[in-house]
Amino acid sequence: xxxxxxxxxxxxxxxxxxxxxxxxxxxxxxxxxxxxxxxxxxxxxxxxxxxxxxxxxxxxxxxxxxxxxxxxxxxxxxxxxxxxxxxxxxxxxxxxxxxxxxxx
Numbered sequence: 001x002x003x004x005x006x007x008x009x010x011x012x013x014x015x016x017x018x019x020x021x022x023x024x025x026x027x028x029x030x031x032x033x034x035x036x037x038x039x040x041x042x043x044x045x046x047x048x049x050x051x052x053x054x055x056x057x058x059x060x061x062x063x064x065x066x067x068x069x070x071x072x073x074x075x076x077x078x079x080x081x082x083x084x085x086x087x088x089x090x091x092x093x094x095x096x097x098x099x100x101x102x103x104x
Contacts, residue, residue: 028082038073060076
């Protein structure tokens with residue numbers, strides 16, 4: 001498997017996790033957030049959120065900056081991530097319209 005295909009597959013698998021997807025969507029809103037802020041926003045424990053953020057860091061989706069004793073997370077490539085999220089939303093809408101028209 002080509003390296004780029006492997007990375008794409010890894011990213012799709014990661015975004016297939018509802019918690020990871022929620023974290024990415026929240027960070028796509030454009031502000032930096034701490035692990036505890038993200039955990040509260042997505043309704044998961046800090047521990048679970050930290051694990052997800054670690055996976056997102058390895059996939060080069062997020063980065064962090066330490067401010068005092070706190071890590072503040074943001075998207076590494078915000079424009080590209082927003083394009084992916086928009087493409088997914090467009091696909092889901094198109095598929096839903098097609099499904100409704102087939103039922104008729």
